[in-house]
Amino acid sequence: MSIDIQAKHQPEGLEGAGYFATSLEKVVGLARANSLWPLPFATSCCGIEFMATMASHYDLARFGSERLSFSPRQADLLMVMGTISKKMGPVLRQVYEQMAEPKWVLSMGACASSGGIFDTYSVLQGIDRIIPVDVYIPGCPPRPEQVLDGILKIQELTKSEAIRRRDTPEYKALLATYGIE
Numbered sequence: 001m002s003i004d005i006q007a008k009h010q011p012e013g014l015e016g017a018g019y020f021a022t023s024l025e026k027v028v029g030l031a032r033a034n035s036l037w038p039l040p041f042a043t044s045c046c047g048i049e050f051m052a053t054m055a056s057h058y059d060l061a062r063f064g065s066e067r068l069s070f071s072p073r074q075a076d077l078l079m080v081m082g083t084i085s086k087k088m089g090p091v092l093r094q095v096y097e098q099m100a101e102p103k104w105v106l107s108m109g110a111c112a113s114s115g116g117i118f119d120t121y122s123v124l125q126g127i128d129r130i131i132p133v134d135v136y137i138p139g140c141p142p143r144p145e146q147v148l149d150g151i152l153k154i155q156e157l158t159k160s161e162a163i164r165r166r167d168t169p170e171y172k173a174l175l176a177t178y179g180i181e
């Protein structure tokens, strides 16, 4: 019985008999995209939906992200899920700043993205007021399929970004708007 194995995520490059050549940037992007280590910053109900995404039915491990990190220094994807109070804001920002480059941020659900239904004096009206966000997932709460879609979008970003992301003028300008050096 012959088994037809195809490489689904092969980067663009030059191919011939016995060789394949591509750029270092594409290989690094591919490796990064398929080994993202998330830091789940979960404060309320959206976190429960993330637990369902991790469990066997949706199985986040299929995308190389089953290794959660509760230390910012060993994480490259900050996933913010739940209501973030203004008191919690400086803590979230410190966690973001402690993460090493390259790093990405996923804002999951209405509360993290905009304050959601909690338009009150004590709730941060969107985490992008204190840290840059790469992908937003809508919903209250978003379904696990939406969480997977958000992670796939982060993977697309990681594949196409420069190896030294932090040194690009666009990224420096973005961090400068947040007062982050």
Ligand code: SF4
Binding pocket: 044, 045, 046, 047, 081, 082, 083, 109, 110, 111, 112, 116, 139, 140, 141, 142
């Ligand atoms: S968006 Fe909805 S489900 Fe998610 S934390 Fe806010 S209230 Fe809870």
